[in-house]
Amino acid sequence: xxxxxxxxxxxxxxxxxxxxxxxxxxxxxxxxxxxxxxxxxxxxxxxxxxxxxxxxxxxxxxxxxxxxxxxxxxxxxxxxxxxxxxxxxxxxxxxxxxxxxxxxxxxxxxxxxxxxxxxxxxxxxxxxxxxxxxxxxxxxxxxxxxxxxxxxxxxxxxxxxxxxxxxxxxxxxxxxxxxxxxxxxxxxxxxxxxxxxxxxxxxxxxxxxxxxxxxxxxxxxxxxxxxxxxxxxxxxxxxxxxxxxxxxxxxxxxxxxxxxxxxxxxxxxxxxxxxxxxxxxxxxxxxxxxxxxxxxxxxxxxxxxxxxxxxxxxxxxxxxxxxxxxxxxxxxxxxxxxxxxxxxxxxxxxxxxxxxxxxxxxxxxxxxxxxxxxxxxxxxxxxxxxxxxxxxxxxxxxxxxxxxxxxxxxxxxxxxxxxxxxxxxxxxxxxxxxxxxxxxxxxxxxxx
Amino acid sequence: xxxxxxxxxxxxxxxxxxxxxxxxxxxxxxxxxxxxxxxxxxxxxxxxxxxxxxxxxxxxxxxxxxxxxxxxxxxxxxxxxxxxxxxxxxxxxxxxxxxxxxxxxxxxxxxxxxxxxxxxxxxxxxxxxxxxxxxxxxxxxxxxxxxxxxxxxxxxxxxxxxxx
Numbered sequence: 001x002x003x004x005x006x007x008x009x010x011x012x013x014x015x016x017x018x019x020x021x022x023x024x025x026x027x028x029x030x031x032x033x034x035x036x037x038x039x040x041x042x043x044x045x046x047x048x049x050x051x052x053x054x055x056x057x058x059x060x061x062x063x064x065x066x067x068x069x070x071x072x073x074x075x076x077x078x079x080x081x082x083x084x085x086x087x088x089x090x091x092x093x094x095x096x097x098x099x100x101x102x103x104x105x106x107x108x109x110x111x112x113x114x115x116x117x118x119x120x121x122x123x124x125x126x127x128x129x130x131x132x133x134x135x136x137x138x139x140x141x142x143x144x145x146x147x148x149x150x151x152x153x154x155x156x157x158x159x160x161x162x163x164x165x166x167x168x169x170x171x172x173x174x175x176x177x178x179x180x181x182x183x184x185x186x187x188x189x190x191x192x193x194x195x196x197x198x199x200x201x202x203x204x205x206x207x208x209x210x211x212x213x214x215x216x217x218x219x220x221x222x223x224x225x226x227x228x229x230x231x232x233x234x235x236x237x238x239x240x241x242x243x244x245x246x247x248x249x250x251x252x253x254x255x256x257x258x259x260x261x262x263x264x265x266x267x268x269x270x271x272x273x274x275x276x277x278x279x280x281x282x283x284x285x286x287x288x289x290x291x292x293x294x295x296x297x298x299x300x301x302x303x304x305x306x307x308x309x310x311x312x313x314x315x316x317x318x319x320x321x322x323x324x325x326x327x328x329x330x331x332x333x334x335x336x337x338x339x340x341x342x343x344x345x346x347x348x349x350x351x352x353x354x355x356x357x358x359x360x361x362x363x364x365x366x367x368x369x370x371x372x373x374x375x376x377x378x379x380x381x382x383x384x385x386x387x388x389x390x391x392x393x394x395x396x397x398x399x400x401x402x403x404x405x406x407x408x409x410x411x412x413x414x415x416x417x418x419x420x421x422x423x424x425x426x427x428x429x430x431x432x433x434x435x436x437x438x439x440x441x442x443x444x445x446x447x448x
Numbered sequence: 449x450x451x452x453x454x455x456x457x458x459x460x461x462x463x464x465x466x467x468x469x470x471x472x473x474x475x476x477x478x479x480x481x482x483x484x485x486x487x488x489x490x491x492x493x494x495x496x497x498x499x500x501x502x503x504x505x506x507x508x509x510x511x512x513x514x515x516x517x518x519x520x521x522x523x524x525x526x527x528x529x530x531x532x533x534x535x536x537x538x539x540x541x542x543x544x545x546x547x548x549x550x551x552x553x554x555x556x557x558x559x560x561x562x563x564x565x566x567x568x569x570x571x572x573x574x575x576x577x578x579x580x581x582x583x584x585x586x587x588x589x590x591x592x593x594x595x596x597x598x599x600x601x602x603x604x605x606x607x608x609x610x611x612x
Contacts, residue, residue: 003485092467095474352467366469373477380481388511395512396556398563426513427520433488433496 001102002069004383005111007432009425010064012393012400015116016421019060020414022050039206041197044155045119052117060417061424064116071121072111076101078128079338082135083345084305089352096369097345100283101338103375105251105276108448109331111379112386119157120331126153127335130163131312134170136177143182150186154193159323162316162335164190169315173308206326208233213327214256215239237325244324245317248336251280254447256328271442272378279371282364283344287313290347290358306346313339330448378444385446387432394425504529507548508536512557515545516564525566537602544569550577550585551602558585576609 010016022030030050034043056063079101085094101107110121126149133142133149146167153160164186171183197203208225215236220228229236243253252260260277263269291310298307313336320336351360393400397418401408410418435441484495499514500506503523506515508531519525531541531548541548546566549557575591581599586592600608 003489089467092471095478096470099474099477348470352470360466362466362469365466366473369470369473373473376474377477377481388513391513392511395516396560399556399560426516429513429517431499433493433499435484435495436497437495 001072001111001380001383004380004387005069005072006065007387007430008065008114008383009387009390009394009429010060010116010421011114011390012397012421012425015064015114016418018046018049018116019053019417019421020410022046022053023414023417025050027051027054036201039204039210040158041201041203042119042155042157044152045117045122045157048119048122048156049117058420060116060421064114068111068114068118068121071118071125075121075125075128078125078132079342082128082131083342084135087353090349092352093345093349096348096372097341099369099372099376100344101341103372103377103379104248104280104337104341105254105375105445105448106248106330106334106337108379108382108445109329110334112382112448113331114390120159120334122156123153123160123162124334124338126156126160126163127166127338130166131170134167134175134177138177138179142177143179143185146178146182147185147189150189154190159320159332159335161190161193162320162323165316165319166312169312170308173303173311175308208236211327213240214243214253217258217262219255219257240325240328241318241321243328244321244333245336247328247330248317248320248333248340249280249284251276253328255330259447272445275371275374275443276445279368279375282368282371283340286347286358286360286364286368287340287343290350293358306343306350309339309346310343313343374443375445379448381435381437381441381444382446382448384432384435388434391425391429394422397422498532498534500535502529502531503545504531504541504543504548505535507545507554507557507561508543508552510549510552510554510557512560515557515561519564525561525564526568539603541606544574547574547577550574550582551605553582553599555582555585558582559588562588573609577605580605580608 025033027047027050030046031043034046035041052063052067053060076098080094080098083090083094083097085091107124110118110124113120129149130146133146136142150160150163150167153163167178167183167186171178171180208229209222212219212221213225213236214220215225215228225236240256243256247253252258254260260269260273263273287310290306291314294307294310297303298311303311316339317336320333324332347358348360351358487494488496500509500511500518503515503518503525506512506518515525523529525545528542528544531543533540536548536552543551544566546558546561546569549561571589571591575586575589578586578589578591581602599605
């Protein structure tokens with residue numbers, strides 16, 4: 001995957017303006033400015049961008065693209081460590097576990113977008129780091145690390161608050177990597193966050209008029225949203241929360257839009273939609289059957305490793321979905337997608353170990369493995385397409401500037417940054433071949 | 449590790465073929481991807497789409513960045529260039545980049561090419577092609593807008609507007 005990520009230049013949208021925002025300001029100024037950013041409270045997001053920017057020494061492409069590749073590597077290493085692969089059955093299930101975590105549609109937004117440091121990817125790393133801490137031998141260091149991970153995550157993006165959920169859920173199912181005192185400190189941190197953000201700073205939740213959002217079979221623009229839900233937005237928020245959960249479990253809807261159902265009704269569903277929906281449904285049924293079979297043990301508080309991960313996934317899923325209440329976007333659900341992959345891995349591992357808690361017909365096993373493998377390859381195809389689209393984006397820089405809501409006059413230094421990024425993307429970019437796989441390509445999710 | 453897990457039962461399941469069904473497909477996918485990356489790194493292009501070698505080919509594909517890269521490398525955006533078969537349709541053509549962009553219906557690229565210096569062209573022919581294939585750029589070419597119906601086929605457009 002690193003090879004595919006490194007073929008993508010630093011993107012123009014959502015990246016170039018970030019460079020301009022951090023250029024010429026100190027780290028403390030960058031953080032301070034983000035504390036009072038209205039509906040969004042993400043001071044560490046730009047701090048990380050600023051740090052990589054300063055460390056790049058002007059080699060933006062190498063620094064930012066290399067950083068994202070490194071983040072993916074760290075994520076996968078921590079994910080594999082979290083799975084505790086210590087038996088033949090575990091080893092046999094590992095490739096499929098990795099294929100699910102990379103191939104699931106909620107992960108795509110964490111790698112396809114640069115941003116230029118993808119904060120969703122940062123949160124995923126925090127999630128697996130939290131689980132590794134929870135699984136570790138308890139020391140003062142694990143307590144301190146837990147607090148540090150939570151603070152960094154929740155100040156990076158709102159869904160970073162899920163780290164608290166992960167620690168609480170992990171403790172509830174028997175992981176003792178952190179102490180009860182540390183849990184209290186974590187809870188105080190979360191309370192302080194809400195107090196600070198909504199009382200002291202006076203921030204507000206994003207309104208309906210912020211952006212377009214999927215609803216039913218189409219995307220509604222902000223005016224439509226205000227017209228339909230301005231009087232009572234609760235049904236819209238509830239729709240988004242339920243859609244977000246369904247998105248993880250069944251790969252439908254996507255971005256709040258029931259694309260597969262819509263195309264089925266029109267009689268023209270794409271092969272990739274069948275691949276996505278069928279593999280997700282089959283995997284969800286497998287996890288659900290395992291949970292049903294083990295629920296009696298859970299009530300007796302008898303948890304082994306697979307039980308713990310399935311329960312943590314069930315805890316993370318609805319709470320993660322709350323962050324998609326304003327508008328449903330697949331990547332917001334990436335933490336739930338990650339734990340979905342872990343839960344599926346453990347259920348499969350149990351089956352391979354001979355545990356009868358859940359049955360799995362050989363044909364279904366093959367369907368699952370092939371389906372997720374196709375999705376795993378498909379994300380790489382999307383990354384290759386992204387390399388081309390980012391180059392094209394830069395080629396039309398002048399048009400992009402014209403379309404901005406505000407004029408974008410650049411200082412000479414900013415102009416130099418722009419020219420550097422433009423040259424990297426357009427003039428100096430390596431020639432990245434676009435794969436031509438014929439009808440096979442229709443199996444890959446081109447929408448991600 | 450699960451207390452219920454044993455190597456003995458694993459072996460029995462391995463024999464039943466379940467392990468193979470779960471283990472092999474993602475492993476094959478990973479190996480194929482790795483092989484693809486290595487092969488590409490050493491220059492293999494067997495699975496790649498044809499890449500533009502001239503500005504006109506880049507314009508035919510709508511690849512603006514590649515077009516700008518080729519201009520930077522010294523190709524002349526005002527000269528007729530070869531466009532291989534399957535870039536526009538099944539035919540081979542000698543076209544100016546601007547004409548290729550018009551015929552392939554890439555309006556933004558037409559405007560971009562004009563901005564970067566593809567300004568020396570056969571106006572009559574370009575306008576004729578635009579009228580038949582992409583009326584929305586007629587004003588960019590200094591011509592009046594036209595309410596043209598659906599774009600006609602590429603080969604037919606060349607027949608009507610004359611070969612270069």
